[in-house]
Amino acid sequence: MNAILAIHPYKSQGLWMFDDPGAGLHREPFVAGADQIIERLTEPIPDAAAGFTLLFSANPFPGATAELERGEEDLGGYWYSCAALGMKGWLCPALFRYFAEAPPRLHAQFRPRGD
Numbered sequence: 001m002n003a004i005l006a007i008h009p010y011k012s013q014g015l016w017m018f019d020d021p022g023a024g025l026h027r028e029p030f031v032a033g034a035d036q037i038i039e040r041l042t043e044p045i046p047d048a049a050a051g052f053t054l055l056f057s058a059n060p061f062p063g064a065t066a067e068l069e070r071g072e073e074d075l076g077g078y079w080y081s082c083a084a085l086g087m088k089g090w091l092c093p094a095l096f097r098y099f100a101e102a103p104p105r106l107h108a109q110f111r112p113r114g115d
Contacts, residue, residue, distance in 0.1 A: 004057045011049035023097040034089030041110045058103035068106040078102045
């Protein structure tokens with residue numbers, strides 16, 4: 001498994017979602033606060049709603065712009081907090097398509113799709 005993973009979220013019907021055929025996911029939405037975290041972290045990205053690149057890892061990496069800390073388990077997923085924003089969001093069980101167990105921390109970089 002790669003140490004740094006990439007997805008390409010976009011906005012459709014008012015929801016942030018992504019497709020990842022390799023993980024068996026199609027139009028997988030971000031909900032329960034995760035969508036609001038994405039909204040805030042994509043503010044500097046021009047036309048982010050049309051699509052952006054989200055790199056993420058359980059390990060810190062150069063260029064990571066956000067850190068999320070695992071909280072409580074809920075409905076098969078986990079709540080993650082972003083201290084820098086004072087926000088938390090729920091990551092559904094699709095998280096386990098990428099990790100065998102929920103990482104204590106997630107590190108992420110939000111950037112324009114073509115970069």
